Amino acid sequence: MKLERKNVDAAGWVELCARVAQGGGRLGTLWASDERDRGGGFAVHALLVTYEGLLCADHAIAGTRYPDLSALFPSAQRLQRAIRDLYGLESGGDARGWLRHGAWREDATPLRRDVPAGAALPADDARYAFVRVEGEGVHEIPVGPVHAGIIEPGHFRFSVVGERVLRLEELLGYTHKGIEKRFESFSVADGARLAGRVSGDSTVAFAWAFAMAAEQAASCAVPRRALWLRALLLERERLANHLGDLGYLGNDGGLAFGLAQFSRLKEDVLRLNERLFGHRYLMDRVLPGGVAVDLDGAGSAELMAQADTLESELAALRAIYYDHPGLQDRCIHCGILAPRTAAALGAVGLAARASGLAIDARVHPGLAPYDELEPRLCSHRNGDVAARIVVRFEEALESLALQRRIAMRLPAGETRVAPAPAPAGAFGVGWVEGWRGEVFVALEAGESGRIRRCHPHDPSWHNWPALEHAVLGNIVPDFPLINKSFNLSYSGADL
Amino acid sequence: MQKILFKIARVGIATEPGPAADDALRLSPGRLNDEITRLLGRALAIRHVDAGSCNGCELEIHALSNPYYNLEGGGIKFVASPRHADLLLVTGPVSRNMEEALRRTYDAVPAPKLVVAVGDCGCSGGIFGESYASRGQVSNVIPVDVAVPGCPPSPVRIMQAILAAVSTRR
Numbered sequence: 001m002k003l004e005r006k007n008v009d010a011a012g013w014v015e016l017c018a019r020v021a022q023g024g025g026r027l028g029t030l031w032a033s034d035e036r037d038r039g040g041g042f043a044v045h046a047l048l049v050t051y052e053g054l055l056c057a058d059h060a061i062a063g064t065r066y067p068d069l070s071a072l073f074p075s076a077q078r079l080q081r082a083i084r085d086l087y088g089l090e091s092g093g094d095a096r097g098w099l100r101h102g103a104w105r106e107d108a109t110p111l112r113r114d115v116p117a118g119a120a121l122p123a124d125d126a127r128y129a130f131v132r133v134e135g136e137g138v139h140e141i142p143v144g145p146v147h148a149g150i151i152e153p154g155h156f157r158f159s160v161v162g163e164r165v166l167r168l169e170e171l172l173g174y175t176h177k178g179i180e181k182r183f184e185s186f187s188v189a190d191g192a193r194l195a196g197r198v199s200g201d202s203t204v205a206f207a208w209a210f211a212m213a214a215e216q217a218a219s220c221a222v223p224r225r226a227l228w229l230r231a232l233l234l235e236r237e238r239l240a241n242h243l244g245d246l247g248y249l250g251n252d253g254g255l256a257f258g259l260a261q262f263s264r265l266k267e268d269v270l271r272l273n274e275r276l277f278g279h280r281y282l283m284d285r286v287l288p289g290g291v292a293v294d295l296d297g298a299g300s301a302e303l304m305a306q307a308d309t310l311e312s313e314l315a316a317l318r319a320i321y322y323d324h325p326g327l328q329d330r331c332i333h334c335g336i337l338a339p340r341t342a343a344a345l346g347a348v349g350l351a352a353r354a355s356g357l358a359i360d361a362r363v364h365p366g367l368a369p370y371d372e373l374e375p376r377l378c379s380h381r382n383g384d385v386a387a388r389i390v391v392r393f394e395e396a397l398e399s400l401a402l403q404r405r406i407a408m409r410l411p412a413g414e415t416r417v418a419p420a421p422a423p424a425g426a427f428g429v430g431w432v433e434g435w436r437g438e439v440f441v442a443l444e445a446g447e448s449g450r451i452r453r454c455h456p457h458d459p460s461w462h463n464w465p466a467l468e469h470a471v472l473g474n475i476v477p478d479f480p481l482i483n484k485s486f487n488l489s490y491s492g493a494d495l
Numbered sequence: 496m497q498k499i500l501f502k503i504a505r506v507g508i509a510t511e512p513g514p515a516a517d518d519a520l521r522l523s524p525g526r527l528n529d530e531i532t533r534l535l536g537r538a539l540a541i542r543h544v545d546a547g548s549c550n551g552c553e554l555e556i557h558a559l560s561n562p563y564y565n566l567e568g569g570g571i572k573f574v575a576s577p578r579h580a581d582l583l584l585v586t587g588p589v590s591r592n593m594e595e596a597l598r599r600t601y602d603a604v605p606a607p608k609l610v611v612a613v614g615d616c617g618c619s620g621g622i623f624g625e626s627y628a629s630r631g632q633v634s635n636v637i638p639v640d641v642a643v644p645g646c647p648p649s650p651v652r653i654m655q656a657i658l659a660a661v662s663t664r665r
Contacts, residue, residue: 099592103590104627118626120591121627145596150543150573152545153547175590178626178628181626181627181628200550200554201550201551257502261506263561267563317502491548
């Protein structure tokens, strides 16, 4: 993977970002760091995705103010608000907090290096200024943080007229548990365990991205067999999540039969994971230097047999879903994320592909081993709930094809090498297309194998704002279905 | 419709026999007597609260409802409001941002307010521990009857914990 780093001043930072935006590139992620202990001040880092690869634009700030990027990349806005809560740095954009919720005072800056890890900070008033919609007949529906189902906590503020949604404002950050600070008490060798718990449903994607970053920092080459096994685990994760989502989408669309069938198939996948790899969700199976699992001939045969079964089950259930008038009525033209909106907001992953954007890191740049696996990009242009269902069906089937390809052509060799410790100051970035979208991990090694700074990034950062747009003009009772069709992570973006 | 019926008939019943209660997971002596259990009968209502988890435990709580475990078939169902619940199933290290919401949810549950803490984080704070953003284990914030470790605990372990919370053995 090509990773370029550039040190730029404030004007250069904005200019570089503008050039990338104009060239069709996007903001991967954005984070800050505290350099005061080594003679600097604070710095902000924009990871930019261009056609050529990744470009990390580092900008050392004089003082505590840095340029607002949200006009170029709307997805920067919440990342900047998080930086404000964690470092006390101002972008000049939206001045409201994002993660804090009164758990610490506005002037406390928990991610600065001189704030001790583990210490409780004095609490503050948790009031939050929602944008108010006014006019005759407008009323607000506050929902959450504790929701009615088995889901993660977050707050949704609907402004509605009758039952139509005029505006949705999300307030997240409820599951903020200090993961970035926590990383600083881990070694690079152990950090994959924590990375694998940023968002439990994407544990393989995060652990792989972390391992990739750690391996770059340590200039460690990973055995080919290990890379192929990683791809196998990642596709198992994609398959399990897509099956689960297809079940819940049927259920939320009034077809409980779909949930019963798909949750049975998902359980079959999880049980085979447990039997072959020792964990239902494959946690802690990807480590820096390789993987903690292997696959023998008997295991390959089981995978292939399951792929055969699932292919025919998926085809049968797809025919039922595509034929069911009640389900179609709920899903078609519901929760439309128009291609133009998706592009303007910088949406990524499955939701972007269902809105006509050709973004899939497995296809381009096709990092190893995907360069040899020839994955197919699955997309749709309608951007509605139905399109996100179609993309899930196609990706689940494609994922089975990839699993079969891996099982048949798995290269011989080692599954893991012991990586040399990364030297202090060494830097790396991991980039993995998880089932929800692209996951990044930016990692800087510290003294004696410790982590100095680690920033994990979930694609949900980019897609939560897209959900606010997709729900506009829809009726409130369709929100659960629309929300499920995106199925974004709270924990992954709250950190 | 024909296809759906055909599929249902072909798959048949996948539900497996459920496990027994695991009383070793209890933190407190059982608080229910036979009379209450008789009144609750086979209809336990559970309210799930994610107090800051990574969502791994949620995946297994969802799995409880799949045809293999079929928790609802055993008369145990998830409800939408704590006011309808006999038992709270709490995951995660409790984030400071969720502390107040968790307390209020607990307050809204009618007595005897059974609480099961799920997962390594719910039991001990897990890998996230206590920090400026995390209060750690669930029992730091509300009383807990049963705690089931695991990252995440399997559906069978969660069922054993739920059954331990409602068993009348002391």
